[in-house]
Amino acid sequence: MRITSGTVLVGGMALSNHLLLAAGVLGTTGSSLARILACGAGGVVTKSIGPYPCEGHPGPCVVETEGGLLNAMGLPNPSREFEGELQVLAGKPVILSIYGGNPDEFRTVASWFAGTAAAFELNLSCPHAAGYGAALGTDPDLVEACTQAVSSLGLPTWVKLTPNVTDITLCGKAAERGGASALVAINTVKAMRISTELKRPVLGNRVGGLSGKSIFPVAVRCVYELYESCRIPIIGCGGISSAGDVIEMMMAGASAVQIGTAVKDYPCIFRSIATDLYSSDGVPPDTIVGCAHG
Amino acid sequence: MGSLRIPLWGAPMDKGALQAVRITAITQETPTVRTFSFFPGFSFRPGQFVMVTIPGVDEIPMALSRSDTITVQRVGDATGALFQTRPGDLLGIRGPFGNGFPEQEGTLAIAGGVGAAPLRPLVMHGLVECLLIGARTADELLFLPELTQKTSVLVATDDGSSGVHGPVTGLLKEIPLSEYRQICVCGPEKMMQAVLQTLDAAGMAGKSYLSLHRYMKCGIGVCGSCCIDPDGRRVCRDGPVFSGDSLLHSELGKYTRDASGRRKTV
Numbered sequence: 336m337r338i339t340s341g342t343v344l345v346g347g348m349a350l351s352n353h354l355l356l357a358a359g360v361l362g363t364t365g366s367s368l369a370r371i372l373a374c375g376a377g378g379v380v381t382k383s384i385g386p387y388p389c390e391g392h393p394g395p396c397v398v399e400t401e402g403g404l405l406n407a408m409g410l411p412n413p414s415r416e417f418e419g420e421l422q423v424l425a426g427k428p429v430i431l432s433i434y435g436g437n438p439d440e441f442r443t444v445a446s447w448f449a450g451t452a453a454a455f456e457l458n459l460s461c462p463h464a465a466g467y468g469a470a471l472g473t474d475p476d477l478v479e480a481c482t483q484a485v486s487s488l489g490l491p492t493w494v495k496l497t498p499n500v501t502d503i504t505l506c507g508k509a510a511e512r513g514g515a516s517a518l519v520a521i522n523t524v525k526a527m528r529i530s531t532e533l534k535r536p537v538l539g540n541r542v543g544g545l546s547g548k549s550i551f552p553v554a555v556r557c558v559y560e561l562y563e564s565c566r567i568p569i570i571g572c573g574g575i576s577s578a579g580d581v582i583e584m585m586m587a588g589a590s591a592v593q594i595g596t597a598v599k600d601y602p603c604i605f606r607s608i609a610t611d612l613y614s615s616d617g618v619p620p621d622t623i624v625g626c627a628h629g
Numbered sequence: 630m631g632s633l634r635i636p637l638w639g640a641p642m643d644k645g646a647l648q649a650v651r652i653t654a655i656t657q658e659t660p661t662v663r664t665f666s667f668f669p670g671f672s673f674r675p676g677q678f679v680m681v682t683i684p685g686v687d688e689i690p691m692a693l694s695r696s697d698t699i700t701v702q703r704v705g706d707a708t709g710a711l712f713q714t715r716p717g718d719l720l721g722i723r724g725p726f727g728n729g730f731p732e733q734e735g736t737l738a739i740a741g742g743v744g745a746a747p748l749r750p751l752v753m754h755g756l757v758e759c760l761l762i763g764a765r766t767a768d769e770l771l772f773l774p775e776l777t778q779k780t781s782v783l784v785a786t787d788d789g790s791s792g793v794h795g796p797v798t799g800l801l802k803e804i805p806l807s808e809y810r811q812i813c814v815c816g817p818e819k820m821m822q823a824v825l826q827t828l829d830a831a832g833m834a835g836k837s838y839l840s841l842h843r844y845m846k847c848g849i850g851v852c853g854s855c856c857i858d859p860d861g862r863r864v865c866r867d868g869p870v871f872s873g874d875s876l877l878h879s880e881l882g883k884y885t886r887d888a889s890g891r892r893k894t895v
Contacts, residue, residue, distance in 0.1 A: 361863075363853035363890045370861030382853065382890070390888035394688025395680065395721065397847040399645025408852060413890040420890075423859075532649030533684050533719055599851040599866075 336582050337617035340609075343377060345568050345590045346517025347491025348454055350428055352377035353581060353612070353620065354605045357572050357595030358432040358456060358495065359383065359408065361602065365420035368429065371598070375606030378428035380593065381417070383458040384448070385433070385467070386440040388414040392463070393539035398528060403547035403574075404596045405526055407463040407540035410434055414444075421451045430493065434458040434467050438477075438484035445485045455485050459506070460497035460522030462544045469497040469522070475509035482513025493570065495519040496557070498550075503557050504564035517568045519593065520557045524550050547596040548574045555587045562588025562625050576604070578611035585620065586627040645849070647682065647721045653697075654716055659769045662702050662743055663712060667720060670697025674729030675750035676813075676840055676870050680848040682721030686710040690845045690865070692747035692815075693725060700746035700771070726848045727869045730813045730838055732756060737809040738780075739824055741797055741816020745771040747840055748815055752779050758809065759783070763797030763820065766790050798823045806833045812873075815840040818895045822882025825873050837873030841881070844888055854890065857881075 343350040355378040361367045362382040371379050392409030399405075413420075421429065431452035435441040445455050459478055461468025471477040478494065486492040494510035496503055498521040507518050523544025528537045536542070554573025561569050571589030575581060576597035584592050597604050650667035658664055673693050681699060682688045687707040694700040703712050714720070730751055738748045738757045742764055749772055751757050757780045764770045767790035776782055783800045784792025793799050797820060806812065806828065814824050814837060821839050828837045843855040843864040850866025857864060858880040862871070884892045 360851055361853040361856065361861075364856045364858065364861065364886070366858045367853050367856040367861035367863075370856075388889040388891060391846065393686065394846065395647060395682055395723065396688070397849065397852065398647050398723070399849070404851065406847070406852075408846060411846070411854065411889050413886075416891050419892070530647055530649060530721060533647075533682075533721060535684060537647045537721075539687065596851065599849060 337614035338582070338612060338620045338623065339615065339617045340613035343591055343620070345570065346454065346493050348378060348428060348430070350377035350591065352609055353591045354608055355430070355570070355591060355593045356380055356598065357593035358458065360595040360598050362432070365423040369423055369427070371602060371605070372427055374603040375609055377591070378430060380430045380456050381432050382412055383410055383432040383434045383461070384412050384417050384444055385410060385414060386435055386444055388412065388416070395537055395539055398537045400528060400545065400549070402549035403545050404599070405528055405538065405543045405545050406523070407538045407543035409540060410461060410464045410467060415447050418447065418451065421448070425451070428453055430454045430456050432456045432458050432495070433485065434461065434464070435481070436466050438480045441481045442484040442488070445488055449488055449490060452490070454491035454493060454516070456493040456495055456519060457481055457485060458495055460495045462497060462499055462523055462525040463540050463542050469499055472497045472506060473500050475505045478506050478509040479513040482510045482515050486514030486516070491516040493517045493519050495522055497522050498553055498557050499525045504560050507561045507565045511565050511567050515567055517570055518561055518565060519570045519572055520561055521550070521554045521573045524553055546574065548576060550574045551580060555583060558584060558587040558589050559627065562628060578608050581608065581612055582623065585623050586625070588625040588628065590624055645723070647723050649719045650722050652714055652716050652718050652720060655714070658700060658771055661769065662700060662771060664694060664698050664700045665711065665714070666698045668697065670695070671725070672696065673725040675732065675754070676729035676747045677725040677727050678747070678869060679722050679724035679726065681711070683707055683710045683714070684719065684721060688721070690848060692840070694746040694749045700743060702743040723848060726865055728867070730840070730870050731811060733810050735810035737761070737804065737806070737812045739797060739812065739814045739816070740771070741820040742769065743771060744816035744840070745776070748813060749776070751813060752776050755779065759804070761785070761797050761800045761804070763816070796820060796823065798827055801827050806831045810836070812837040814838065818842070818882055818885070825876060825881065828873055829877060834873035834877060838870050839873055839876060839881070840870050841868055843885055854886070854888070
């Protein structure tokens with residue numbers, strides 16, 4: 336199955352296609368983000384930026400697993416100095432990912448970038464940073480408060496959700512109440528590998544988040560559940576690596592998708608997926624979004 | 630890059646996983662540099678690197694100086710912890726990663742300090758016709774006896790204690806650059822920048838290959854911490870070896886980024 340191409344209106348953004356770069360992947364520098372846009376991405380989400388510069392966790396920060404990637408970067412970021420990186424991206428579809436330890440910190444970071452970013456994505460879902468990410472994102476009241484703190488600035492505000500909860504729709508509905516423009520589902524799945532030779536967890540942080548093909552079914556399920564419960568658009572994320580994955584995610588309820596781990600081996604995967612996904616005799620995308628429901 | 634593959638004995642690594650290796654020997658090469666030998670070794674291409682885990686401390690990128698050795702200068706906490714290890718201790722290894730140097734005969738190699746480590750395999754396999762090697766002092770010249778047996782060597786030291794007094798670029802004036810098929814360079818950032826300027830002035834930037842060092846977290850091209858300006862290429866995956874002409878208008882010699890992504894002047 337193929338879909339027709341055209342401008343994609345989602346979560347307050349107008350994108351050239353359905354395929355965005357996910358947060359945390361090749362998003363540390365402006366030139367890297369520009370490279371991904373030149374590789375055919377419809378939009379890019381930056382590395383999560385926080386209220387203070389952070390060096391992240393000690394290594395190993397990444398290890399490959401069968402069908403996936405396990406990481407615990409620890410939210411490394413240059414904080415406000417990231418403004419300099421965005422200079423080469425003026426006018427481009429750049430979504431700034433934000434993390435903070437409370438609603439005020441989210442708002443502070445967002446206010447620094449209100450003139451340069453096209454939209455915000457709130458990282459309420461990183462599974463391996465104490466006091467940040469999923470530490471807030473598993474509490475619907477905090478999700479609502481953080482979302483409200485940023486959405487009140489008037490720019491499109493997306494909220495990225497964690498799958499590491501019993502019911503992801505509670506957090507989705509909380510973001511919706513807080514004024515979110517879209518939901519992004521999902522962040523990584525909390526996970527661990529142990530080196531049997533070293534007799535210790537592989538990652539420096541011990542616990543990390545799993546991404547890549549192995550979490551795609553989890554992501555589809557989460558998007559499906561959110562589509563049943565929420566009215567705002569959903570951006571599917573988690574293990575997408577082919578046009579078939581994009582179609583499946585759209586049928587679950589996604590209006591667009593983000594691609595992360597699959598970019599590792601081929602930064603121009605956006606262009607190759609688009610070639611497979613779009614056709615002038617395809618079906619209109621709107622007719623398949625959520626069509627697996629009912 | 631490069632068509633000739635150097636055959637090296639060793640088990641191919643499962644590149645993605647973390648493999649434990651046991652330190653078999655530690656050799657003091659210079660006052661500040663040690664070589665750590667480990668078992669098992671594995672196949673690699675000259676110029677490739679591995680991510681080395683010092684258990685419980687950190688993980689750092691290190692060039693391979695042989696199929697079963699890394700050669701390390703003590704510069705920070707992680708390398709300091711590595712210097713505390715003993716033969717018999719375990720390290721974690723991921724890799725080898727990156728592209729490596731093109732493997733061609735008729736190579737001119739230019740090494741500065743511990744930058745001789747990734748160039749050593751090219752020399753030992755007979756691909757280097759001439760090696761220019763520089764260091765701060767005579768006793769910091771790395772691998773000099775064995776390299777001298779394999780190729781013609783010209784030496785420069787900052788303090789004049791051996792060879793030409795001054796930076797290694799001073800040796801370039803004496804070299805008929807156009808007679809070499811390629812020029813492979815590894816050393817401190819400022820040295821590489823100076824070498825590239827000299828090579829460019831001689832019209833040789835397009836035949837030169839420089840091995841860059843940048844802060845890395847993942848080593849496999851996904852995190853973005855080692856991307857260079859202005860084109861966003863990843864040192865860990867698209868490099869670490871880049872052609873000189875592609876670096877002429879880059880951040881080389883100007884700035885790098887630290888672990889947080891903030892720019893630091895070189």
